[in-house]
Amino acid sequence: NAGVIQTPRHKVTGKGQEATLWCEPISGHSAVFWYRQTIVQGLEFLTYFRNQAPIDDSGMPKERFSAQMPNQSHSTLKIQSTQPQDSAVYLCASSLAGAGNTLYFGEGSRLIVV
Amino acid sequence: GEQVEQLPSILRVQEGSSASINCSYEDSASNYFPWYKQEPGENPKLIIDIRSNMERKQIQELIVLLDKKAKRFSLHITDTQPGDSAMYFCAASYNAGAKLTFGGGTRLTVRP
Numbered sequence: 001n002a003g004v005i006q007t008p009r010h011k012v013t014g015k016g017q018e019a020t021l022w023c024e025p026i027s028g029h030s031a032v033f034w035y036r037q038t039i040v041q042g043l044e045f046l047t048y049f050r051n052q053a054p055i056d057d058s059g060m061p062k063e064r065f066s067a068q069m070p071n072q073s074h075s076t077l078k079i080q081s082t083q084p085q086d087s088a089v090y091l092c093a094s095s096l097a098g099a100g101n102t103l104y105f106g107e108g109s110r111l112i113v114v
Numbered sequence: 115g116e117q118v119e120q121l122p123s124i125l126r127v128q129e130g131s132s133a134s135i136n137c138s139y140e141d142s143a144s145n146y147f148p149w150y151k152q153e154p155g156e157n158p159k160l161i162i163d164i165r166s167n168m169e170r171k172q173i174q175e176l177i178v179l180l181d182k183k184a185k186r187f188s189l190h191i192t193d194t195q196p197g198d199s200a201m202y203f204c205a206a207s208y209n210a211g212a213k214l215t216f217g218g219g220t221r222l223t224v225r226p
Contacts, residue, residue, distance in 0.1 A: 033213060043158070043203060043216040056213055058115065091157065102148070103214060105157035 002026075004106035006092050012112045013082050021077045021109045025094030032075045033093040033103060034067055043091070049075060082113045116141040118206050120217025128225050133191045135220045137204035140185065144206040147180060147187045148214065152201040162189070194224045 005024040013019050025032045034046040036059075047057040049069040060067065064082075069075040079086055089110050093103040117140045127133045137147075148163035164171045164178045164187065171178045177190040191198055201221050205214040 035216075042218045045213050045215065048213050102160055102163070105159070107157050 004092055004094050004104055006090075006106035006109050008109055009107060010110045010112075012114060015083060015113055016081050017113075019079045019082050019086075019111055019113075021079075021090050021092075021111070023075045023077070023092030023094075023106060024073055025075070025092070026104055027073075029094035029096055029104070030072075031095045032069060033095070034075070034077050035091040035093065035105075037089045037091055037108070038087075046077070046090075079111070082111075084113045087111055087113045116144060116206055116208065116215040118204060118215050118217040120204050120220060122220060123218060124221050124223075126223045126225060127194050129196060130193055133194050133198070133222055133224070135189045135202055135204065135222075136186065137188065137206075137217050138184075138186045139206040139215075141206070141208055142182075142185065143208040144185075146207045147178070148205050149176075149178065149189050150203045150205065150216075152203065152219075154200075158201075158203060191222075194222075196224050196226055198222060199224045 007022045031050045033048040036044045036046055045059040047060050047067045048055050052069045064080045067077045089108040091105050091108045093105045095103050118137055120137045145166035149161050150158035151161045152158040162173050162176045162178050164180050169180055175192045180187045201219050203219050204217040207214045
Protein backbone atom coordinates (compact mmCIF):
# COMPACT_ATOMS: atom_id res chain seq x y z
CA ASN A 1 0.00 0.00 0.00
CA ALA A 2 1.59 3.26 -1.14
CA GLY A 3 -0.27 5.44 1.33
CA VAL A 4 -1.76 8.82 0.49
CA ILE A 5 0.14 10.38 -2.38
CA GLN A 6 0.39 14.13 -2.74
CA THR A 7 1.90 16.12 -5.58
CA PRO A 8 3.77 18.33 -5.91
CA ARG A 9 5.78 18.01 -2.71
CA HIS A 10 7.04 21.55 -3.07
CA LYS A 11 5.70 24.47 -5.05
CA VAL A 12 6.87 28.05 -5.25
CA THR A 13 4.48 30.43 -6.91
CA GLY A 14 4.33 34.15 -7.42
CA LYS A 15 1.75 36.28 -5.71
CA GLY A 16 -1.44 36.33 -7.74
CA GLN A 17 -0.73 33.07 -9.53
CA GLU A 18 -2.83 29.93 -9.30
CA ALA A 19 -1.72 26.80 -7.48
CA THR A 20 -3.24 23.34 -7.83
CA LEU A 21 -2.44 20.54 -5.43
CA TRP A 22 -3.24 16.89 -6.05
CA CYS A 23 -4.05 14.04 -3.71
CA GLU A 24 -4.46 10.34 -4.36
CA PRO A 25 -6.11 8.65 -1.35
CA ILE A 26 -5.43 5.14 -0.20
CA SER A 27 -7.28 2.71 -2.43
CA GLY A 28 -10.62 1.81 -0.91
CA HIS A 29 -10.80 4.81 1.40
CA SER A 30 -14.05 6.68 0.93
CA ALA A 31 -13.28 9.85 2.90
CA VAL A 32 -10.74 12.44 1.83
CA PHE A 33 -9.75 15.42 3.93
CA TRP A 34 -7.68 18.53 3.27
CA TYR A 35 -5.85 20.30 6.09
CA ARG A 36 -3.46 23.23 6.13
CA GLN A 37 -0.53 23.32 8.54
CA THR A 38 1.38 26.39 9.61
CA ILE A 39 3.50 27.07 12.66
CA VAL A 40 1.13 29.78 13.85
CA GLN A 41 -2.26 28.14 13.13
CA GLY A 42 -1.33 24.49 13.51
CA LEU A 43 -3.49 21.94 11.70
CA GLU A 44 -6.50 23.69 10.20
CA PHE A 45 -9.34 21.77 8.62
CA LEU A 46 -10.26 22.94 5.14
CA THR A 47 -12.71 20.53 3.57
CA TYR A 48 -13.66 16.89 3.17
CA PHE A 49 -15.38 14.51 0.80
CA ARG A 50 -17.13 11.24 1.41
CA ASN A 51 -17.72 8.94 -1.55
CA GLN A 52 -16.60 11.86 -3.74
CA ALA A 53 -19.38 14.14 -2.46
CA PRO A 54 -18.41 17.35 -0.65
CA ILE A 55 -19.55 17.04 2.96
CA ASP A 56 -18.06 19.95 4.86
CA ASP A 57 -16.10 22.87 3.46
CA SER A 58 -16.45 25.09 6.49
CA GLY A 59 -12.70 25.66 6.73
CA MET A 60 -12.22 26.82 3.18
CA PRO A 61 -11.54 30.49 2.52
CA LYS A 62 -14.48 30.95 0.20
CA GLU A 63 -13.21 33.39 -2.35
CA ARG A 64 -10.02 31.84 -3.66
CA PHE A 65 -10.00 28.22 -2.53
CA SER A 66 -11.84 25.37 -4.17
CA ALA A 67 -11.63 21.60 -3.93
CA GLN A 68 -12.91 18.84 -6.11
CA MET A 69 -12.99 15.09 -6.14
CA PRO A 70 -13.84 14.07 -9.70
CA ASN A 71 -13.26 10.37 -9.05
CA GLN A 72 -12.47 8.06 -6.15
CA SER A 73 -8.76 8.05 -6.89
CA HIS A 74 -7.95 11.72 -6.69
CA SER A 75 -8.84 15.08 -5.24
CA THR A 76 -7.55 18.53 -6.07
CA LEU A 77 -7.21 21.72 -4.06
CA LYS A 78 -6.99 24.85 -6.15
CA ILE A 79 -5.94 28.24 -4.84
CA GLN A 80 -6.54 31.19 -7.12
CA SER A 81 -4.74 34.50 -6.89
CA THR A 82 -2.34 33.14 -4.26
CA GLN A 83 -1.25 35.41 -1.43
CA PRO A 84 1.80 35.15 0.86
CA GLN A 85 -0.49 34.14 3.74
CA ASP A 86 -1.43 31.03 1.74
CA SER A 87 2.10 29.73 2.29
CA ALA A 88 1.73 26.50 4.27
CA VAL A 89 1.96 22.75 4.10
CA TYR A 90 -1.26 21.39 2.65
CA LEU A 91 -2.00 17.92 3.96
CA CYS A 92 -4.38 15.47 2.40
CA ALA A 93 -5.67 12.56 4.45
CA SER A 94 -7.94 9.64 3.76
CA SER A 95 -9.90 7.22 5.89
CA LEU A 96 -12.38 4.41 5.77
CA ALA A 97 -15.40 6.50 6.67
CA GLY A 98 -17.27 4.95 9.53
CA ALA A 99 -14.29 2.88 10.68
CA GLY A 100 -13.17 5.03 13.58
CA ASN A 101 -11.82 8.07 11.86
CA THR A 102 -8.23 6.93 11.61
CA LEU A 103 -6.85 9.49 9.23
CA TYR A 104 -3.84 8.55 7.17
CA PHE A 105 -1.97 11.65 6.06
CA GLY A 106 0.07 12.17 2.95
CA GLU A 107 3.51 13.74 3.08
CA GLY A 108 2.02 17.13 2.26
CA SER A 109 2.54 19.78 -0.37
CA ARG A 110 4.62 22.72 0.79
CA LEU A 111 3.38 25.86 -0.93
CA ILE A 112 5.47 29.01 -0.84
CA VAL A 113 3.99 32.20 -2.27
CA VAL A 114 6.58 34.89 -3.00
CA GLY B 115 -17.89 23.96 15.65
CA GLU B 116 -15.68 21.95 17.94
CA GLN B 117 -12.69 23.65 19.57
CA VAL B 118 -9.79 21.72 21.07
CA GLU B 119 -7.26 23.31 23.38
CA GLN B 120 -3.92 21.59 23.97
CA LEU B 121 -1.36 22.33 26.65
CA PRO B 122 1.51 22.74 27.06
CA SER B 123 2.74 23.94 23.70
CA ILE B 124 6.33 23.12 24.65
CA LEU B 125 7.44 20.30 26.93
CA ARG B 126 10.96 19.30 27.83
CA VAL B 127 11.63 16.22 29.95
CA GLN B 128 14.58 14.11 30.96
CA GLU B 129 15.01 10.71 29.38
CA GLY B 130 13.32 8.06 31.48
CA SER B 131 10.79 10.42 33.03
CA SER B 132 7.11 10.76 32.12
CA ALA B 133 5.55 13.35 29.85
CA SER B 134 1.93 14.48 30.00
CA ILE B 135 -0.09 16.44 27.48
CA ASN B 136 -3.57 17.69 28.23
CA CYS B 137 -6.44 18.55 25.91
CA SER B 138 -9.91 19.88 26.43
CA TYR B 139 -12.84 20.04 24.05
CA GLU B 140 -16.12 21.91 23.92
CA ASP B 141 -18.63 19.73 22.11
CA SER B 142 -20.07 17.12 24.45
CA ALA B 143 -21.12 15.14 21.37
CA SER B 144 -17.49 14.41 20.50
CA ASN B 145 -16.89 10.71 20.87
CA TYR B 146 -13.52 9.92 19.32
CA PHE B 147 -10.15 11.25 20.48
CA PRO B 148 -6.99 10.30 18.59
CA TRP B 149 -3.41 11.37 19.16
CA TYR B 150 -0.99 11.98 16.34
CA LYS B 151 2.80 12.20 16.40
CA GLN B 152 4.62 14.26 13.82
CA GLU B 153 8.38 14.09 13.41
CA PRO B 154 10.27 16.88 11.62
CA GLY B 155 9.62 16.85 7.90
CA GLU B 156 7.12 14.03 8.13
CA ASN B 157 3.35 13.67 8.14
CA PRO B 158 1.30 13.19 11.31
CA LYS B 159 0.83 9.55 12.27
CA LEU B 160 -1.77 8.06 14.59
CA ILE B 161 -0.19 6.63 17.74
CA ILE B 162 -3.17 5.93 19.98
CA ASP B 163 -6.86 6.74 20.18
CA ILE B 164 -9.73 6.42 22.63
CA ARG B 165 -13.48 6.36 22.21
CA SER B 166 -16.08 7.81 24.51
CA ASN B 167 -17.06 4.39 25.87
CA MET B 168 -13.62 4.08 27.50
CA GLU B 169 -11.85 5.99 30.28
CA ARG B 170 -8.36 4.61 29.84
CA LYS B 171 -6.34 2.96 27.13
CA GLN B 172 -2.72 1.86 27.09
CA ILE B 173 -0.43 0.79 24.29
CA GLN B 174 3.03 0.01 25.60
CA GLU B 175 4.39 3.27 27.04
CA LEU B 176 1.42 5.36 25.87
CA ILE B 177 -1.55 5.93 28.17
CA VAL B 178 -4.63 7.93 27.22
CA LEU B 179 -7.19 9.05 29.79
CA LEU B 180 -10.62 10.45 29.01
CA ASP B 181 -12.85 12.39 31.41
CA LYS B 182 -16.11 12.96 29.57
CA LYS B 183 -17.71 14.96 32.38
CA ALA B 184 -14.86 17.46 32.37
CA LYS B 185 -14.45 17.18 28.60
CA ARG B 186 -10.76 16.54 28.97
CA PHE B 187 -8.39 13.91 27.72
CA SER B 188 -4.70 13.42 28.14
CA LEU B 189 -1.70 11.54 26.81
CA HIS B 190 0.94 10.19 29.13
CA ILE B 191 4.22 8.84 27.86
CA THR B 192 6.02 6.79 30.46
CA ASP B 193 9.78 6.14 30.40
CA THR B 194 10.40 8.67 27.65
CA GLN B 195 13.20 8.12 25.15
CA PRO B 196 14.92 10.58 22.79
CA GLY B 197 12.95 8.99 19.96
CA ASP B 198 9.77 10.30 21.55
CA SER B 199 10.88 13.84 20.70
CA ALA B 200 8.34 15.17 18.19
CA MET B 201 5.19 17.25 17.80
CA TYR B 202 2.10 15.69 19.31
CA PHE B 203 -1.44 16.64 18.35
CA CYS B 204 -4.67 15.69 20.06
CA ALA B 205 -7.93 15.74 18.14
CA ALA B 206 -11.63 15.23 18.59
CA SER B 207 -14.53 14.31 16.38
CA TYR B 208 -18.21 13.72 17.00
CA ASN B 209 -19.23 11.25 14.38
CA ALA B 210 -17.72 8.34 12.55
CA GLY B 211 -16.27 9.54 9.30
CA ALA B 212 -16.49 13.18 10.29
CA LYS B 213 -13.64 15.64 10.36
CA LEU B 214 -11.10 15.79 13.16
CA THR B 215 -10.53 19.06 14.99
CA PHE B 216 -6.94 19.27 16.18
CA GLY B 217 -5.38 20.92 19.17
CA GLY B 218 -2.55 23.38 18.68
CA GLY B 219 0.18 20.80 19.21
CA THR B 220 2.87 20.11 21.79
CA ARG B 221 6.54 20.09 20.94
CA LEU B 222 8.09 17.42 23.16
CA THR B 223 11.85 17.28 23.63
CA VAL B 224 13.37 14.40 25.57
CA ARG B 225 16.82 15.25 26.84
CA PRO B 226 19.33 12.35 27.04
